[in-house]
Amino acid sequence: xxxxxxxxxxxRAISALASDxxxxxxxxxxxxxxxxxxxxxxLERVRGxxxxxxxxxxxxxxxxxxxxxxxxxxxxxxxxxxDAVHLRGLIEFSxxxxxxxxxxxxxxxxxxxxxxxxxxxxVLDCARQAVEFGYGTVVLQSGEDLGxxxxxxxxxxxxxxxxxxxxxxxxxxxxxxxxxxxxxAAGADRYLLxxxxxxxxxxxxxxxxxxxxxxxRPAMLRQLRDLGYEVGxxxxxxxxxQTYADLxxxxxxxxxxxxxxxxVGPFLPHPATPLGAAAAPASVVASAPGGRRGTSAGSxxxxxxxxxxxxxxxxxxxxxxxxxxxxxxxxxxNTELMTYKVIxxxxxxxxxxxxPSTTALATVNRAEGRExxxxxxxxxxxxxxxxxxxxxxYEIYPAKACISEEADACHHCLxxxxxxxxxxxxxxxxxxxxxxxxxxxxxIAREATP
Ligand code: SAH
Numbered sequence: 001x002x003x004x005x006x007x008x009x010x011x012r013a014i015s016a017l018a019s020d021x022x023x024x025x026x027x028x029x030x031x032x033x034x035x036x037x038x039x040x041x042x043l044e045r046v047r048g049x050x051x052x053x054x055x056x057x058x059x060x061x062x063x064x065x066x067x068x069x070x071x072x073x074x075x076x077x078x079x080x081x082x083d084a085v086h087l088r089g090l091i092e093f094s095x096x097x098x099x100x101x102x103x104x105x106x107x108x109x110x111x112x113x114x115x116x117x118x119x120x121x122x123v124l125d126c127a128r129q130a131v132e133f134g135y136g137t138v139v140l141q142s143g144e145d146l147g148x149x150x151x152x153x154x155x156x157x158x159x160x161x162x163x164x165x166x167x168x169x170x171x172x173x174x175x176x177x178x179x180x181x182x183x184x185a186a187g188a189d190r191y192l193l194x195x196x197x198x199x200x201x202x203x204x205x206x207x208x209x210x211x212x213x214x215x216x217r218p219a220m221l222r223q224l225r226d227l228g229y230e231v232g233x234x235x236x237x238x239x240x241x242q243t244y245a246d247l248x249x250x251x252x253x254x255x256x257x258x259x260x261x262x263x264v265g266p267f268l269p270h271p272a273t274p275l276g277a278a279a280a281p282a283s284v285v286a287s288a289p290g291g292r293r294g295t296s297a298g299s300x301x302x303x304x305x306x307x308x309x310x311x312x313x314x315x316x317x318x319x320x321x322x323x324x325x326x327x328x329x330x331x332x333x334n335t336e337l338m339t340y341k342v343i344x345x346x347x348x349x350x351x352x353x354x355x356p357s358t359t360a361l362a363t364v365n366r367a368e369g370r371e372x373x374x375x376x377x378x379x380x381x382x383x384x385x386x387x388x389x390x391x392x393x394y395e396i397y398p399a400k401a402c403i404s405e406e407a408d409a410c411h412h413c414l415x416x417x418x419x420x421x422x423x424x425x426x427x428x429x430x431x432x433x434x435x436x437x438x439x440x441x442x443x444i445a446r447e448a449t450p
Contacts, residue, residue, distance in 0.1 A: 086380045137429055155186075202246065359384070
């Protein structure tokens with residue numbers, strides 16, 4: 001589909017939304033207002049949801065009430081972003097990382113993985129494959145790898161934009177404003193950077209500063225928006241120490257940050273990380289179909305994913321690591337069900353955002369995790385294009401779904417799953433509807449108005 005047709009389709013979808021739609025940008029503390037339904041269903045209950053109401057939904061365990069939530073999220077998804085499922089080809093181009101994040105298997109202290117960096121030509125080959133498969137977007141993801149220089153990525157993005165019609169999304173961690181500006185100027189369209197948790201203290205414990213400089217991911221997300229990127233963020237669900245109030249606040253942040261893309265997934269302990277080493281011994285808990293009450297990524301807040309396999313020696317925390325946070329009494333479980341709740345609530349709070357049904361979800365329920373995500377608010381899937389030889393080494397958490405499949409196997413499996421849901425595969429770039437209704441210039445002007 002051409003961009004002009006995309007725009008017309010988006011304009012139609014927007015006019016279907018009531019005029020008190022999500023304003024942009026929201027200011028911190030401002031009440032979150034979702035749009036009023038114009039159809040037969042009503043969203044009165046979720047309009048003006050505050051942290052307390054969001055928390056109630058997160059704690060809800062009545063199956064009938066949850067069915068209502070799934071239905072509403074699916075309705076809002078269909079009316080606001082349509083039935084198309086957009087495919088984003090994921091290219092994990094480097095697993096080098098200079099960080100010591102307590103949750104991630106790529107952390108610099110993990111010596112059990114072989115480190116790789118794909119060449120520019122290899123990355124370009126993956127992008128060509130994305131075009132062949134009909135994807136509109138590629139996501140270039142890596143650890144926070146300072147060996148990926150500004151110039152190298154400028155060259156890759158430029159070549160990609162010159163040779164293909166793809167939208168290019170970057171997900172390479174925290175980088176300088178000059179890097180972000182150069183990549184945007186080279187043609188990068190979107191940037192993904194999860195804030196991981198809105199609880200600042202918890203974030204600082206699980207994400208130690210690099211070179212003594214504390215991170216400010218919300219500030220970086222605003223910078224990205226001002227540079228004209230489509231901006232995506234998200235969180236992990238069930239981080240040890242994360243409370244229901246934290247997670248409700250995370251959801252509020254999605255709306256306040258006016259995100260164009262929202263990615264969430266359960267926290268999955270990796271044995272070669274301090275949070276994984278602190279977790280219970282690797283137990284394998286298969287989740288029952290449906291993601292109902294009691295189904296989970298495991299039996300506790302720090303369980304192993306279904307289908308988990310054994311790993312090499314667990315790397316103990318280094319002396320510089322802060323002590324890992326312990327689960328608290330109001331601990332959010334890292335379950336499949338909790339992930340669906342967050343996807344559904346994110347859809348209600350941010351109706352126009354692109355929301356993927358993530359690999360982490362497919363990892364905890366291989367049989368139908370992705371499908372259930374798509375039926376409970378999500379509209380994006382990210383098939384993996386990384387060559388299998390590298391993919392095995394890109395292990396942010398263990399037993400990642402599709403870890404050994406080649407790109408064409410992933411492609412066929414996913415397109416069949418989407419068709420079986422009665423949904424269509426999106427054509428075109430699948431730009432964010434949220435972004436199109438509120439272009440960067442308008443946002444900045446609004447921000448400048450007292
Ligand atoms: N270096 C980039 C990309 C990191 S991987 C960055 O920092 O943005 C992308 C995401 O994977 C992370 O943002 C995190 O939310 C998720 N992730 C990392 N380790 C995880 C784990 N053990 N369980 C679940 N998700 C994890």
